[in-house]
Each structure stands twice: as C-alpha cells, then as structure tokens.
Amino acid sequence: MQPADPKSNSALAVECQHLTRRFGKIEALAGVSLNVRRGEFFSLLGPSGCGKTTLLRIIAGLDLPDSGGLRIGGIESLRLPAWKRPVNTVFQSYALFPHLSVSENIAFGLRMKRLSAIEITRRTTSVMELTQIMPLAARHPNELSGGQKQRVALARAIVNEPQVLLLDEPLGALDLKLRKELQLELHHLQQRLEMTFVHVTHDQDEAMTMSDRVAVMNAGRVEQLGTPEEIYERPKTRFVAEFIGECNLFEGKFISRDGSRLEADSPLGRLRIDLPSTAIELAEQGKLLLGIRPERISLVGGHAGDNRVLGRIEEITFNGAESRYRINLGKVGLRVTELNTGRRDVGLFVGDSVEVALAPGNIFLLEG
Amino acid sequence: MAEPTGQTAFKRRRRIRRTVHFGEPLPPGAHTFRAAWLCGPALVWVTMFMLVPLLFVVALSFAQRGDAGEIVWRFTWENYERLFGHGSLGFDPVQPLILARSLGVGFATAGLCLLIGLPVAFFIASLPRRWKSVALTLVVIPFWTNLLIRTYAWQLLLSPEGWLADILTTAGMIPAGTALYPGWPAVMVAMVCDYLPFMILPLYASVEKLDWLLAEAAADLGASPGRMFWHAVVPQIRPGMIAGGVLVFLPATGQFVIPDLLGGAKLALLGNAVQQQFGSSRDWPFGSAIAVVALLVMVAGLWLHTRVTNGRREVSLP
Amino acid sequence: MIRRSPATALIALLVLVFLYAPLVVVIIYSFNTARYGAEWHGFTVDWYLRLIHNDPAIAATINTIELACTSTFFSVLLGSILAYGMSRYEFPFKRLFHHVLHVPVFIPDIVMAVALLLFFAVLRKWLAGFELGMTTMTLAHITFQIPFIAIVVRARMADCDPQLEEAAADLGAGPWLTFRHITFPLMVPGIVAGGLLAFTLSLDDFVVSFFTSGPGSTTLPILIYSSVKRGLTPDINAIASLIVIVSALTVVTVAWLRGRTEVKT
Ligand SMILES: Nc1ncnc2c1ncn2[C@@H]1O[C@H](COP(=O)(O)OP(=O)(O)OP(=O)(O)O)[C@@H](O)[C@H]1O
Numbered sequence: 001m002q003p004a005d006p007k008s009n010s011a012l013a014v015e016c017q018h019l020t021r022r023f024g025k026i027e028a029l030a031g032v033s034l035n036v037r038r039g040e041f042f043s044l045l046g047p048s049g050c051g052k053t054t055l056l057r058i059i060a061g062l063d064l065p066d067s068g069g070l071r072i073g074g075i076e077s078l079r080l081p082a083w084k085r086p087v088n089t090v091f092q093s094y095a096l097f098p099h100l101s102v103s104e105n106i107a108f109g110l111r112m113k114r115l116s117a118i119e120i121t122r123r124t125t126s127v128m129e130l131t132q133i134m135p136l137a138a139r140h141p142n143e144l145s146g147g148q149k150q151r152v153a154l155a156r157a158i159v160n161e162p163q164v165l166l167l168d169e170p171l172g173a174l175d176l177k178l179r180k181e182l183q184l185e186l187h188h189l190q191q192r193l194e195m196t197f198v199h200v201t202h203d204q205d206e207a208m209t210m211s212d213r214v215a216v217m218n219a220g221r222v223e224q225l226g227t228p229e230e231i232y233e234r235p236k237t238r239f240v241a242e243f244i245g246e247c248n249l250f251e252g253k254f255i256s257r258d259g260s261r262l263e264a265d266s267p268l269g270r271l272r273i274d275l276p277s278t279a280i281e282l283a284e285q286g287k288l289l290l291g292i293r294p295e296r297i298s299l300v301g302g303h304a305g306d307n308r309v310l311g312r313i314e315e316i317t318f319n320g321a322e323s324r325y326r327i328n329l330g331k332v333g334l335r336v337t338e339l340n341t342g343r344r345d346v347g348l349f350v351g352d353s354v355e356v357a358l359a360p361g362n363i364f365l366l367e368g
Numbered sequence: 369m370a371e372p373t374g375q376t377a378f379k380r381r382r383r384i385r386r387t388v389h390f391g392e393p394l395p396p397g398a399h400t401f402r403a404a405w406l407c408g409p410a411l412v413w414v415t416m417f418m419l420v421p422l423l424f425v426v427a428l429s430f431a432q433r434g435d436a437g438e439i440v441w442r443f444t445w446e447n448y449e450r451l452f453g454h455g456s457l458g459f460d461p462v463q464p465l466i467l468a469r470s471l472g473v474g475f476a477t478a479g480l481c482l483l484i485g486l487p488v489a490f491f492i493a494s495l496p497r498r499w500k501s502v503a504l505t506l507v508v509i510p511f512w513t514n515l516l517i518r519t520y521a522w523q524l525l526l527s528p529e530g531w532l533a534d535i536l537t538t539a540g541m542i543p544a545g546t547a548l549y550p551g552w553p554a555v556m557v558a559m560v561c562d563y564l565p566f567m568i569l570p571l572y573a574s575v576e577k578l579d580w581l582l583a584e585a586a587a588d589l590g591a592s593p594g595r596m597f598w599h600a601v602v603p604q605i606r607p608g609m610i611a612g613g614v615l616v617f618l619p620a621t622g623q624f625v626i627p628d629l630l631g632g633a634k635l636a637l638l639g640n641a642v643q644q645q646f647g648s649s650r651d652w653p654f655g656s657a658i659a660v661v662a663l664l665v666m667v668a669g670l671w672l673h674t675r676v677t678n679g680r681r682e683v684s685l686p
Numbered sequence: 687m688i689r690r691s692p693a694t695a696l697i698a699l700l701v702l703v704f705l706y707a708p709l710v711v712v713i714i715y716s717f718n719t720a721r722y723g724a725e726w727h728g729f730t731v732d733w734y735l736r737l738i739h740n741d742p743a744i745a746a747t748i749n750t751i752e753l754a755c756t757s758t759f760f761s762v763l764l765g766s767i768l769a770y771g772m773s774r775y776e777f778p779f780k781r782l783f784h785h786v787l788h789v790p791v792f793i794p795d796i797v798m799a800v801a802l803l804l805f806f807a808v809l810r811k812w813l814a815g816f817e818l819g820m821t822t823m824t825l826a827h828i829t830f831q832i833p834f835i836a837i838v839v840r841a842r843m844a845d846c847d848p849q850l851e852e853a854a855a856d857l858g859a860g861p862w863l864t865f866r867h868i869t870f871p872l873m874v875p876g877i878v879a880g881g882l883l884a885f886t887l888s889l890d891d892f893v894v895s896f897f898t899s900g901p902g903s904t905t906l907p908i909l910i911y912s913s914v915k916r917g918l919t920p921d922i923n924a925i926a927s928l929i930v931i932v933s934a935l936t937v938v939t940v941a942w943l944r945g946r947t948e949v950k951t
Pocket residue numbers: 023026027028046047048049050051052053054055202369370371372373375376
C-alpha cells in the first residue's frame with residue numbers, strides 16, 4: 001500500500017503556526033508552532049492535560065484554534081471541514097461504531113468515498129490481514145478485547161491511506177506487555193506504509209522507542225522538538241530534562257568561555273563544560289543551570305580531561321542490569337547509575353570514598 | 369481529565385470567529401439557527417398546547433361566573449377566597465376540606481408506597497443481573513396498562529359478590545352483602561396499587577448504588593440492625609425515597625378516576641372538584657382556581673424533586 | 687452484594703400478586719357468563735364473539751387506534767428531532783425549555799384536560815367550524831407524547847459517545863452521511879421504544895381524551911368509563927382484557943428491545 005499521492009510537493013506534512021486555543025481560563029494551547037515532515041513518525045509527548053489531544057483535534061478538524069495557522073500537505077486547512085482533510089484519527093477511546101461489525105467499521109471511510117464494492121472489499125481485506133484481525137471481521141465492537149479494538153481502530157484509519165495518520169494515545173488503555181508488543185508493530189507498520197504518523201503519548205519510553213522526532217509539550221507549549229537522541233542527550237529546558245529520563249540538576253556560575261569550552265563554578269567545584277554550538281549564547285549569563293544524566297557519570301576510571309570530584313557513597317541499590325548510587329558531595333548529592341558488567345570486583349560499598357568523573361561533553365546547560 | 373466532546377463552546381474571541389460542530393466549521397449564528405430549526409417545532413408545539421392553555425387557566429381563575437354559567441371577564445379574588453373557605457354565610461369548609469383531603473391522600477399514598485416499596489426494592493437489588501430486568505419489567509407492566517381499567521377492576525374485586533368480600537364474610541369480619549367500596553379503604557388500596565411502580569423504580573435505583581461497606585462498618589461498630597439501617601442505609605437512599613415520594617404524591621393528589629369510581633361523592637379530591645366545576649356546575653372560573661392550586665402543588669413537588677436529583681430529572685420508564 | 691432474605695422475597699411476591707390482581711381479575715371476568723355484577727356463573731367466550739357485533743365498541747376501537755396512530759406518528763417525528771437537537775446543539779434558554787418539556791409529564795391529567803378544553807373553547811370562538819373531536823384529541827395527545835419520546839430518545843443518545851460522530855466526520859462523512867449512517871441508526875432503538883410507549887400512553891389515556899372529545903369521537907377508555915358509570919360491564923371486560931394484553935405486550939417488547947440494543951462500552 002502506498003499513501004495517497006501528495007497534492008503538493010511540500011516536504012512538510014503538517015505545519016502549525018502559532019496555534020492558540022483557550023477553554024475559558026485554561027490555555028490548552030499557548031502558541032504552538034511545529035512542522036511534521038512527510039513520512040516521519042512524529043510524537044507529541046507531554047504530561048496529562050498539556051494540550052496534546054487539543055492539538056490533534058485541531059489538525060483533524062474537530063476543533064478550531066482561537067488564532068494561528070495550519071497547513072496539511074502544504075494546503076491551508078483551517079477552513080476545511082474534517083471530512084475533507086487528508087488525515088485520519090485513531091481516537092484515544094477508539095470510538096468504534098457499536099452498530100457496525102469490524103469489517104463494516106473498517107469499510108466505513110471507503111464507503112463514504114463511494115469506492116466500488118470490489119475495491120472496498122479488496123482494501124478492507126488487505127488491511128485486516130496487515131493488522132491481523134481477519135478472524136474478527138464479523139464481530140461487533142462490544143465483543144472485542146482492548147487490544148483488538150485498538151487494532152480495528154488502527155485498521156479503520158489506515159485503510160483510507162491518509163496523508164497523515166493521527167494517533168491519540170492509541171496504546172494508553174492497554175496493559176504493559178501488550179503495549180510493548182503493539183509499539184513495535186506500530187513502528188514496523190509506519191515504516192512499511194511510509195505514511196506520516198503523528199502520535200500522542202504521555203509515555204516517554206513509547207515516544208523514544210518509536211519516533212523519528214519528538215515534540216515535548218508542557219502547559220500548551222512545545223518545550224523542545226528534536227530526535228529522541230537530541231532530546232535525551234541535550235535537553236533544552238529544566239522541564240524536558242526532568243520529564244525525560246533521570247537527571248542531576250545543579251546551579252552554576254559563569255566564569256569564562258573559550259570557544260565552545262566553558263568554565264563554571266558549581267557546588268561540585270570548578271567544572272569544564274563542552275557546549276554544542278546551539279547552546280553557546282545561553283552561556284553568557286551569570287547564573288547557569290547545569291545537568292548531567294546519572295549513567296554519564298563514572299565512579300571508576302573515566303577519561304583524562306574529565307571533571308573529577310570527591311564524594312562518599314551514601315546508598316547503593318542493586319537493580320539487576322544496573323546499580324544506582326547516591327553520592328554525597330558535601331553541598332549536593334548526585335545520582336549515578338553504573339551498568340553491572342558482571343565484574344563485581346569493583347568493590348564499592350556504602351561509606352566508601354570515590355572519585356566521580358564527569359566528562360565535559362556530557363554536562364548540559366538548561367534554560368529556566 | 370475531561371476529554372473534549374463534540375461540542376465546542378460557541379462563543380469565541382479573537383481572529384477565528386467560527387465554531388466546529390462535529391468536524392463542520394460553522395459561521396457565528398449558524399449553530400443557534402440550526403438548533404432553532406430542530407428544536408423549534410416541538411418546543412413551539414408544547415408551548416402552544418400546554419403553556420398557553422395553562423396561562424388561560426390562570427387568567428380565568430381571576431374571572432367571574434355569570435348567572436347562566438358564562439364567563440364574565442371582571443377581575444376578582446373571589447374564586448381563591450372561596451377555595452380557602454370564604455362562603456357567603458361565613459366560613460364554608462367544603463372546599464378547604466377537598467384541598468386538605470387531596471394533600472392527605474397524596475401523603476398517605478406516598479407513605480404507604482414507601483413502606484411497601486422498600487422491601488421490594490431491596491429484593492430486586494438482591495437478584496442476579498438477568499432477573500433484575502425481568503423483575504423491573506414485571507413491576508412496570510401494570511403501570512403502563514390503563515389506569516381506568518385497573519380502577520374498575522378494584523370495583524370487581526371489592527364488590528359484595530367478589531372474592532375478597534367472601535373471604536372477609538367467612539372470617540366474620542363484615543356482614544354478608546357488604547360492599548367494600550365506595551370508601552377510603554377502596555381509594556387507598558387502588559392508589560397504592562396504581563402508584564407503587566412509581567416508588568419502586570427510583571428506590572431501586574438508589575438501593576442499587578448503595579455502599580454496603582458503610583453499613584457493614586456500622587455493624588462492626590456494634591450498631592443494632594435498626595440503627596444501622598437508620599444511620600447508614602437511609603441517608604444513602606434518601607434521594608430515591610424523595611424522588612419516589614414526589615412521583616407518587618403528584619399524580620395521587622390530582623387523581624380523578626380513582627376517587628370518582630371508588631370514593632363516591634363524599635370523597636371528592638382536587639381532580640373531582642375541577643371536573644365538577646368544568647362539568648355539571650359550569651363554574652369554569654372557580655374550576656380554574658382549583659386547577660391553579662393543583663398546579664402550584666405540582667410546581668412545589670417538582671422543585672423538591674429537582675433538588676434531590678440535582679437537576680437530572682428522569683421519568684420512570686421501563 | 688445485597689443478601690436476599692426470605693422476608694423481602696415474600697413481600698415482593700405479595701406485592702406482585704397485589705399489582706397483578708386487578709389485571710388478572712378483569713381477564714377472568716371477561717370469561718364470566720354473568721350479565722351483571724361480580725358473581726361467577728360459568729365460563730364463556732361469548733363476550734369476545736359478541737364484540738364483533740357491538741357497533742359502538744367497534745367504532746370506539748377504530749377511533750382509539752386511529753387516534754393512537756396519528757398522534758404517535760407526529761409526536762415521534764417532533765419528539766425525535768427535538769431530542770436530536772437538544773442533545774447535539776447548544777442554544778439560549780436550553781435549561782428553561784428542558785423544564786418546560788417536563789410540564790406535560792408531571793401535570794395532573796385533569797388540569798391538562800381542562801386547560802385544553804378551555805383553550806379549544808377559545809379557539810372555537812375565533813375559528814369558525816373548529817369543533818371538539820378527533821382533531822382536538824390528536825392535538826392533545828401529541829402534546830403529552832412529545833416529552834415522553836424526547837426523554838426516551840435523549841436518554842438513548844446520552845448513552846452514545848458524541849465522539850462516534852466525530853469519528854465519522856474524520857472518516858470522510860459529511861453531516862448528512864454522519865446522521866444517516868451513525869447517528870440515526872444509534873437513535874432507532876430509542877425512537878422505537880419511545881414510540882411504543884407513546885402509543886400505549888395514547889391508548890390508555892382517558893382523562894384528557896374525555897375532555898377534548900366531541901360527538902362521534904368516543905374512544906375505548908371513554909366507552910369503558912361511561913359503561914362502568916352506568917353499571918353495564920360484561921362486554922367491557924372483554925375489551926378491557928384486550929387492551930391490557932396489548933399494553934403488556936408493548937411494554938415487554940420495549941424492555942426486550944432495550945436489553946438487546948443496550949450500548950455496551
Ligand atoms: N472541551 C473542553 N472544554 C473545556 N476544557 C477543555 C476542553 N478540552 C480540553 N480542555 C482542557 O484543555 C487542557 C488540554 O486538554 P487536552 O485534552 O488537550 O490534554 P491532553 O494533553 O490530551 O491530556 P491527556 O494526556 O490526559 O489526554 C486540559 O486542561 C483540559 O481540561
């Protein structure tokens with residue numbers, strides 16, 4: 001199957017320009033601008049109530065922004081009704097039609113397009129095979145399990161071969177095991193269909209494993225947009241750093257800068273920091289917010305040129321694949337994670353003094 | 369977290385002044401315009417054939433009766449004064465008695481229905497799921513059959529030749545050949561029989577939602593069954609009790625057929641009084657005043673009902 | 687879980703007997719050979735056979751059915767559209783109208799009856815040739831049926847997620863197709879149930895009919911009432927039994943429909 005032919009040759013599937021939406025006093029969207037590229041798996045990640053569903057509904061045409069612009073496939077779309085937009089949605093609660101069977105549910109979109117009966121049967125069957133729900137064809141939605149409903153909702157949307165598929169927490173209602181399984185399937189499916197997926201989730205693992213790019217949202221704003229690696233390795237704001245993965249945060253004071261090499265004073269002592277080019281202008285302020293991931297800190301070894309600080313182990317938690325340490329550095333504590341490589345002769349115990357190594361390239365600088 | 373639904377608020381500030389209704393962008397005003405076309409006909413109908421006639425009744429209740437029974441449009445409070453006992457020869461208790469009797473019958477019916485309905489509601493709630501709906505349907509069937517026929521049936525049951533009279537005669541409780549109607553007992557029996565479903569349905573709905581943990585906690589704390597029921601169960605089913613009470617009280621107070629067929633002339637209620645004034649007495653203004661009082665009773669009952677059900681007023685249906 | 691106790695079971699059984707006693711007794715007496723009174727003389731189906739030759743009863747039956755059918759048709763139309771509008775659109779004073787709609791449901795029959803009698807009397811003064819009869823009865827019945835249908839259909843629609851309609855729009859169905867393929871099919875069980883109940887309501891109504899009827903528009907309940915008042919009852923039992931059975935079957939059908947088409951989530 002191929003996605004519907006793009007009407008324009010824009011490389012962008014969805015362009016949102018400064019969208020705002022208020023519900024009374026609540027600002028559900030406070031100026032969201034983002035672009036989704038054609039054929040990518042794009043995730044909107046954020047805590048509950050941050051405006052993800054609202055944004056998705058605006059793209060689908062089920063809601064209007066108070067101001068802003070929206071283009072889908074390069075075409076100005078805010079004035080288009082939902083049924084004329086080349087997008088389809090997998091709803092958070094599935095919204096399967098209770099009075100139609102599974103195959104009728106899936107055929108609904110094609111019937112509305114007045115395709116021939118043969119064509120409808122052909123496409124419905126192929127999508128049901130793709131999503132492995134062939135045996136369920138004659139059942140009604142109330143006779144399906146949660147996972148099966150999810151597949152039907154997905155099939156019902158992709159059978160229309162939309163330019164953009166919108167998924168609103170499609171796996172949210174499923175148990176963990178099923179979720180992991182379907183995450184993978186969804187990812188493969190997207191690669192096979194080469195369709196643009198805009199996927200909403202509040203589960204960071206889900207966003208990280210499946211997406212080409214992620215927009216992290218908070219309180220109606222996009223805090224950061226980038227590949228999962230970028231967002232994890234170089235979080236831009238305090239919110240992103242704390243929302244995704246674990247993070248040690250501490251304040252610092254600007255001392256000097258030499259190209260991309262920064263020197264700062266911090267509760268850990270004087271630190272050397274390597275900055276990516278994008279973050280350099282941030283560093284000119286007097287006060288800095290610094291962060292480092294627990295697994296990027298070495299308790300033993302490290303490399304030449306690392307920042308080194310002395311501390312005492314306060315707590316060790318063995319966690320199978322890894323061990324977590326809490327290190328007391330006097331003024332601040334650090335969380336450190338070390339992979340258990342099997343050589344447990346390192347012999348670290350609570351109360352031991354250790355030399356903590358922080359590589360200059362692993363420390364990042366945050367806004368606010 | 370509230371998920372957004374199909375409707376979106378239809379007032380919007382700033383640049384985009386349209387609304388979306390199930391995926392359809394509507395210009396301002398279009399939403400209300402469509403609503404008017406959809407809801408308008410029925411609402412106009414009900415207004416025209418219900419509210420306007422009621423306004424006529426209210427207006428007429430302040431008019432006078434001419435000598436030949438015609439209506440004289442001259443403002444007067446006379447009808448209401450008469451209703452509350454103001455006669456030409458001083459205090460005349462006939463009309464106030466009718467009002468008092470109607471309210472009395474209403475309360476008595478509601479009370480009896482509550483007493484009888486409670487155990488039934490508990491019993492239905494204790495049934496397995498399948499049998500619940502069967503039991504509820506069984507309760508509802510008599511309610512949807514003709515009230516006139518059921519009332520007439522009580523005439524058959526309570527007649528001197530009927531089985532009940534036979535049994536009571538054999539037991540020596542009444543002399544042979546005594547009719548069990550007309551009279552109070554007959555009216556009350558028919559009332560309770562007719563309105564019991566109105567009580568059982570809302571009671572059942574409350575009992576079904578009952579939190580038994582509270583009752584069990586009370587029992588654990590050493591409360592006697594009576595005290596447990598009173599302090600842990602009754603407060604929880606109070607909304608159902610009040611809703612059922614109002615649903616029984618309202619129609620019972622305004623009943624016309626039951627007292628007419630089983631009560632006899634001496635036991636006239638508001639409904640019979642209205643009928644008499646609009647019928648044989650040909651005093652429509654006075655009849656209207658009685659109708660207005662019945663309406664006020666209804667409004668008071670509905671107000672109470674709305675308060676206990678938080679505005680979710682639902683008619684008991686199968 | 688509520689424990690079942692023999693005491694409540696016994697009371698429930700007695701209540702059931704109490705509720706059904708009048709219905710059963712009418713049906714039993716419809717087979718009684720006795721011409722007058724309530725004494726049991728013997729079994730016969732004569733009364734049912736005689737109905738065929740009972741011209742007033744046949745005329746009343748025709749009137750009753752005609753009235754019920756006409757009024758139900760119009761009230762289903764008006765009430766369902768109203769329910770759709772009220773559950774899918776917002777408009778000013780909606781709450782007020784919601785309350786207005788409940789007036790015909792809760793108003794004492796007799797008050798509604800005299801109000802309409804008065805209203806029609808006033809109309810008669812203004813409109814020449816406007817007489818009490820089938821037309822006025824139909825108008826009156828539609829008035830008390832609309833709210834019942836609207837309430838039943840709205841309750842049904844409240845059970846259906848509005849997101850279904852959004853999903854339809856999302857899948858390419860415009861407003862009309864959405865209504866035709868999604869909203870309407872979901873409303874149908876409510877419309878059928880509401881219509882059947884409204885039909886029963888019209889079939890059973892005595893008080894409002896009595897006051898809004900004219901010469902030649904006697905319905906079965908009116909016929910029954912006047913016979914009962916005059917004490918001429920044997921052939922009435924047969925008619926009454928038939929009405930009871932029709933009503934009971936209707937209610938069972940509605941309950942069955944509801945159980946079958948309940949929206950499961
Ligand atoms: N129709 C509405 N009326 C009023 N408030 C709304 C409406 N829709 C959304 N909101 C509010 O807007 C904010 C954003 O809601 P939204 O549904 O977009 O959150 P979300 O990110 O999808 O959350 P979740 O992860 O819980 O689904 C919330 O505070 C919500 O309460």
